[in-house]
Amino acid sequence: MKASQPEVETLFAPRVRQTFVGIDVSKDKLDMRCLPGSVFRQFDNEPAGHAALVEWLSDKPACLLVVESTGGYERELVYAAQDAGLEIALCNPRQVRDFAKGTGQLAKTDRIDAGILAEFARQVQPRPLAKVPDKQREIEALVVRRRQLVELCTAEQNRLQQVSQKSVVKSLLKVLEVLKRELKAVEKRILALLQSDEDWRRKIEVLQSAAGVGPVTSAVLVAELSELGNLNRQAIAALVGVAPYPHESGTFRGKRIIWGGRAKLRSTLYMAALSARRCNPVIREFAHRLHKLGKPFKVVMVACMRKLLVILNAMLKTNMPWQDKSQPPKTAH
Numbered sequence: 001m002k003a004s005q006p007e008v009e010t011l012f013a014p015r016v017r018q019t020f021v022g023i024d025v026s027k028d029k030l031d032m033r034c035l036p037g038s039v040f041r042q043f044d045n046e047p048a049g050h051a052a053l054v055e056w057l058s059d060k061p062a063c064l065l066v067v068e069s070t071g072g073y074e075r076e077l078v079y080a081a082q083d084a085g086l087e088i089a090l091c092n093p094r095q096v097r098d099f100a101k102g103t104g105q106l107a108k109t110d111r112i113d114a115g116i117l118a119e120f121a122r123q124v125q126p127r128p129l130a131k132v133p134d135k136q137r138e139i140e141a142l143v144v145r146r147r148q149l150v151e152l153c154t155a156e157q158n159r160l161q162q163v164s165q166k167s168v169v170k171s172l173l174k175v176l177e178v179l180k181r182e183l184k185a186v187e188k189r190i191l192a193l194l195q196s197d198e199d200w201r202r203k204i205e206v207l208q209s210a211a212g213v214g215p216v217t218s219a220v221l222v223a224e225l226s227e228l229g230n231l232n233r234q235a236i237a238a239l240v241g242v243a244p245y246p247h248e249s250g251t252f253r254g255k256r257i258i259w260g261g262r263a264k265l266r267s268t269l270y271m272a273a274l275s276a277r278r279c280n281p282v283i284r285e286f287a288h289r290l291h292k293l294g295k296p297f298k299v300v301m302v303a304c305m306r307k308l309l310v311i312l313n314a315m316l317k318t319n320m321p322w323q324d325k326s327q328p329p330k331t332a333h
Contacts, residue, residue, distance in 0.1 A: 017087075017125065019060040022117025023053075023067045024110045025074045033114035034060070035122055040111060045073065050080035057086065064128065066121040068093045078129065079137065087128035089121070092260065096120055136226065139193050142186055143223040147264065149183040190219050202319070203229075207312055209321035212276025212283065220268045221312070229316025236313045240265055242306040258302060266305065273304040283308055 024031040030043040030053060041056060043049035057063055065081055065088040067074045074090065081088040100106075100116045120126075132140070153176060160172045194200045200222055207218040221228055227239060237243040241261015247254030276283035283304050290300045315321065 016062060017064045018062040020118050020121035021057065021063055021065045022114045022121055023065060023077070024113040024117060025067055025070045025077065026110065027073055030077065031110040031114040033118040035118045045077070050077050054080055054084040054086065063087065064089065064121050064125065066091055066117045066126060068096055068117070082131045089126040089128050091126055135193065135197065139190060139223045142190050143220055146183065146186045146190065149179055149186060153179050153183065194219060194222065203316060206315050206319065206321050210312060210315065211280035212272050212308065213312065217268055217272040220265065224262065224265050228313055231313065233310045233313060236309060237306050240269065240309060242266065242302055242309060269305045269309060270301065273301060273308050276308050277304060282311070
């Protein structure tokens with residue numbers, strides 16, 4: 001047994017990376033810098049360009065690619081790299097910019113940014129994204145599309161309250177009808193996808209057993225927080241952005257604030273926490289206790305969001321639905 005131990009240690013040793021690639025993504029172009037050697041290449045940001053980039057990297061040893069989140073322009077590149085078996089990390093632009101300032105690099109061009117990303121990959125070595133199955137990609141895109149349609153409906157509803165001319169009202173109502181019809185179609189497709197996968201179906205059942213969590217919240221959590229149930233309470237709170245960070249120096253004790261995380265996901269969690277404050281006995285009692293201590297409404301709501309998230313995380317981790325039998329009939333967001 002002792003003789004085989006070095007083989008076991010080698011088997012589980014972290015991968016040693018030798019090539020670090022930074023890719024600055026714009027709407028039309030991909031500016032790529034490769035280290036070591038500081039080789040620069042430019043590719044089109046479309047399927048043929050993605051294929052050419054992957055082909056160019058095919059003979060590079062132990063690659064780590066780093067791109068910034070650019071509002072969706074990077075998404076197809078990430079999928080292409082993952083499908084080719086490459087490791088790729090998606091980083092917050094603010095984090096990379098702070099890294100650039102820390103190295104004394106204040107100038108900013110696409111070529112320079114690609115070099116900063118490559119150096120960031122080499123020095124920081126951020127965790128690569130887990131490969132997303134095709135079905136997960138589809139449901140993520142559908143959830144994003146649903147959010148866009150809801151925002152469009154809200155905008156048209158607001159405009160409807162500001163006009164009285166019949167011709168304009170008629171136009172707004174016509175657009176609203178089309179948007180609501182499309183919204184229903186997207187929601188129907190999301191529901192069909194969730195029901196088509198046994199694991200997703202079980203997660204939905206577990207999540208919706210908690211008072212305050214309805215179809216919308218559960219669908220968004222499954223689509224945009226696949227880590228739920230796989231991390232500890234501190235990590236999941238930090239990932240979503242509801243973990244308070246200290247602000248202290250010497251004898252100074254500032255207010256703790258939340259920072260970073262997934263803003264769109266927090267919006268959904270906020271609405272669920274509002275509902276849970278009314279109908280979930282655990283969250284209701286927790287919010288009442290904080291209110292009696294004189295905590296501001298916003299602080300109470302963030303704390304409720306975090307507590308609800310931690311509870312849901314534990315439920316999925318243990319695969320156990322909500323246990324409180326004494327709760328009143330729930331209302332769901």
